[in-house]
Amino acid sequence: MQNTMNENNVMIRMHQIYKKFGALEVLKGIDVEVNRGEVLAIIGPSGSGKSTLLRCLNRLESIDGGSIEVEGDFLAVENSAGIATYAEASLSKEILGKMGMVFQQFNLFPHMTVLENLIEAPVHVKQIASDEIIPVAEELLRKVGLYEKRDAYPARLSGGQQQRVAIARALAMKPDIMLFDEPTSALDPELTGDVLKTMRQLAEEHMTMIVVTHEMAFAREAAHHVIFMADGNIVEQGIPEDIFGAPKEERTKAFLQNML
Amino acid sequence: MEKLMGTVMLMLDGSQITLQIFFITLVMALPLGLLAALGRLSKLRPLSFFVEVYIWLMRGTPLMLQLLFVYFALPMVGIMLPDIVAALLAFTLNYAAYFAEIFRAGIQSIERGQYEAAKTLGMTYVQTMRRIIIPQMVRRVLPPISNETINLVKDTSLIYILAMNDLLRVARTIVQREFDMTPFVVAGVFYLAMTFVLTWIFKKLEAHYAKYDE
Numbered sequence: 352m353q354n355t356m357n358e359n360n361v362m363i364r365m366h367q368i369y370k371k372f373g374a375l376e377v378l379k380g381i382d383v384e385v386n387r388g389e390v391l392a393i394i395g396p397s398g399s400g401k402s403t404l405l406r407c408l409n410r411l412e413s414i415d416g417g418s419i420e421v422e423g424d425f426l427a428v429e430n431s432a433g434i435a436t437y438a439e440a441s442l443s444k445e446i447l448g449k450m451g452m453v454f455q456q457f458n459l460f461p462h463m464t465v466l467e468n469l470i471e472a473p474v475h476v477k478q479i480a481s482d483e484i485i486p487v488a489e490e491l492l493r494k495v496g497l498y499e500k501r502d503a504y505p506a507r508l509s510g511g512q513q514q515r516v517a518i519a520r521a522l523a524m525k526p527d528i529m530l531f532d533e534p535t536s537a538l539d540p541e542l543t544g545d546v547l548k549t550m551r552q553l554a555e556e557h558m559t560m561i562v563v564t565h566e567m568a569f570a571r572e573a574a575h576h577v578i579f580m581a582d583g584n585i586v587e588q589g590i591p592e593d594i595f596g597a598p599k600e601e602r603t604k605a606f607l608q609n610m611l
Numbered sequence: 612m613e614k615l616m617g618t619v620m621l622m623l624d625g626s627q628i629t630l631q632i633f634f635i636t637l638v639m640a641l642p643l644g645l646l647a648a649l650g651r652l653s654k655l656r657p658l659s660f661f662v663e664v665y666i667w668l669m670r671g672t673p674l675m676l677q678l679l680f681v682y683f684a685l686p687m688v689g690i691m692l693p694d695i696v697a698a699l700l701a702f703t704l705n706y707a708a709y710f711a712e713i714f715r716a717g718i719q720s721i722e723r724g725q726y727e728a729a730k731t732l733g734m735t736y737v738q739t740m741r742r743i744i745i746p747q748m749v750r751r752v753l754p755p756i757s758n759e760t761i762n763l764v765k766d767t768s769l770i771y772i773l774a775m776n777d778l779l780r781v782a783r784t785i786v787q788r789e790f791d792m793t794p795f796v797v798a799g800v801f802y803l804a805m806t807f808v809l810t811w812i813f814k815k816l817e818a819h820y821a822k823y824d825e
Contacts, residue, residue: 409731411727411730411731444733447731447733448733450731451731452727452728452731454724454727454728456722456724458722458724458725458727458728459728460725460728460743460747461747461823461824461825462746462747462750462823471732471742472732472733472734475734475738475742476732476733476734476738477733504822504823504824505823506823506824506825507824520732521731521732524732524733
């Protein structure tokens with residue numbers, strides 16, 4: 352199935368994505384490509400559709416039109432009438448299993464300890480023996496600097512710590528792609544640092560990442576490619592130097608001015 | 612004193628049927644209530660509608676009427692059930708309906724993000740409910756479930772009308788025979804003792820689930 356992609360390094364291709372909530376059109380024909388090992392930052396005002404776009408990629412929302420291709424497999428294809436249809440269950444499950452997701456509100460399981468949160472899906476979804484996965488999970492916790500919190504319940508952690516656990520939980524499933532939906536928006540400003548550091552570290556390890564964010568400094572320094580969205584459209588995209596240094600569109604300029 | 616002991620012994624006998632009805636109803640109605648709650652929340656409209664009608668019937672008519680129906684009306688259409696089974700059937704169906712509504716409210720109170728996190732980790736519906744949603748739901752519904760359970764202790768006295776020798780009927784028999792009100796007091800003490808034990812158990816359960824904050 353790999354042959355459908357001409358460039359081997361294109362990992363994700365979303366083509367002409369349309370999405371409506373009732374009468375409200377939130378995505379109006381979006382095209383996105385992400386290369387292997389690339390960090391894509393999606394910025395834009397609230398209600399621009401950037402989170403919806405991310406949620407369409409891992410099927411938390413269903414698209415109305417367009418196609419989604421991940422590593423050569425189609426999660427959704429468009430029929431001749433322009434309606435998107437999804438892959439059958441087993442292929443869909445395989446594709447979605449390649450993506451890890453980090454939410455704005457962390458969404459840790461409050462009734463499980465930090466370590467239990469990490470091993471839950473590997474043990475019950477991937478059927479990995481717990482004595483095999485626990486060392487892996489502990490290593491991930493060391494990586495995000497929270498090994499000593501392994502037996503704590505999430506409510507005992509600060510927001511920044513919870514978000515780092517959430518990142519570790521997603522990584523425990525060994526995803527090829529990490530999706531971040533405004534990972535620092537629910538945090539106090541002084542707590543964002545460690546989360547962003549963890550994300551930078553992942554980027555340095557060449558994890559393929561799509562990050563919906565309001566952190567302009569992060570987008571500028573850590574992203575390879577930046578998309579600016581407004582009103583369900585991509586207004587402008589390019590390398591961070593161009594988007595932040597010399598934006599062409601008035602909309603982009605106004606938005607960036609507001610963010611500073 | 613000897614007379615009081617005699618009364619207590621007779622009533623201990625009577626309390627056996629009360630306890631039987633109580634425990635068996637609880638053991639059957641809790642899982643049935645959970646299934647009904649899941650059915651009520653199902654996207655399958657016929658299933659959800661069926662459960663809704665069932666809950667409406669059970670909550671909308673007196674438990675006493677339901678007992679009489681199972682006990683006297685079913686035999687008329689040829690369904691003969693042993694006394695205790697008839698009583699258990701009515702109690703279980705009735706209590707499962709109330710439990711179902713409590714469980715439904717509990718399940719609906721769990722944040723959407725929990726389902727989304729489970730979904731993005733590849734968990735199936737059954738895994739999500741069993742491992743993520745229901746354990747959190749249980750913690751939240753303990754107080755109302757405790758309430759209903761204590762109600763059940765007292766509602767068991769309704770089988771009095773079915774001429775089964777439960778705690779209350781034994782008490783009344785002695786009172787009528789000996790013109791002595793003591794058995795009523797003893798019965799009251801029995802019910803209080805049962806609810807005391809239940810209250811203690813639910814306190815322990817709540818403490819157990821309090822090990823994590825939300």
